[in-house]
Amino acid sequence: MDVFIIAHGQGNGMKHPLLVTFAEGLAEEGYATLRFNFLFREKGQEGADRKDELYLAWEGAMRFVSTNADIGVKRIFVAGKSLGGRVAAHMTAEGLLNPAGLVFLGYPLHPSDEPQNIRADHFQQINVPMLFFAGTRDPFCNLFLLKEIFSTMNLVARSRLEVVDGGDHAFEVPKSLYLPTRDIYTHILKKTVQWMNKTFPARK
Template sequence: MSELLEHDGVRGHLHRPTGDTVAGLALTHGAGSDCNTKLLTAVTEGFVDRGVTVLRFDLPFRQARASGPPHPSKAAADRDGIAAAVAVMRELVTAPVWAGGHSYGGRQASMLAAEQPELIDALLLLSYPLHPPAKPEKLRTEHLPGLHTPSVLVHGSKDPFATTDEMRASLELIPAKTTLVELDGARHDLSPDKFPVVEYAVAAMLDLL
């Protein structure tokens, strides 16, 4: 069961577990999609089954238009949208509040956590876009040395946005606990119907508790 939520600029679906809440998760999407993707829906269900209240939400750029990628000049507004979603979760649960998302959404969540270290208790980064495909020299790692938030990264071994070795090297820049979950054969979409992304992601995040 879920309920539509529109509050203080946040638009999404709120999912509550049947029992006690052990954590809250604000979860968002990548650059080419919205919060209704197969991946986010599957991950949400997995967390709710384990006692996590999940807010699956659309970033401001997607609220502004139904299709098309985000513009780099509006990235700060998307981070503000994640901060607003985290604030909503703080109102709803007394447990630790996590944030994260797929690709662009996860990257923006990690940048927000680096900017505001006390805002988020842990990060879930699904297919972190370490660099554009075929452009390994354009690493998106500038903020990682300032990231002091425990982080779980779920990565497909065939993701064109990063090799597993590139991901491991980049995680060494983060001065916080990190867990890298590799799915052998998975690509950027992580294909939750083919790979155990849900089970692995849920287990790794709950380990942080």
């Protein structure tokens, strides 16, 4: 069975509605799923853990899934909201995680007030398919810059970008669009399933 391991962002936890919708929807499609909290979230702290602690959490989740005989793991995919995805990307680039593919549910490409401070060099060391979701109002991910990175780093062949019109970093849109957040989460799930079916046809 194919498995998705899903990590949260700095300002939320594994029970965030997006991650719950995402995990439950994937389970209905036949995937096993695991959501986990980083240590700082378990402690109720606002500031994120140190890099080594974040890495240990991802390594522990990966180890739990890969050594669990009851699951019968075929392939492991990782998904992350903001911080969770960024840590997974760095670990994959460093060879510390070995997923079949990555899904980024809002990627923090740069600080909100420093779009010139792009954090993307590690993507050149990732050789598995990647799916990015980004809102047009996301202050942490300028879409023009992200698309430029896809081109200059030759990521186009192994990456796909799904844009959420009006969405911010949490994929919330202005009330004037009359689009319930739940519908946006369902859209993200649907696009992920479509991407999985196309990119990894021999699955489950």
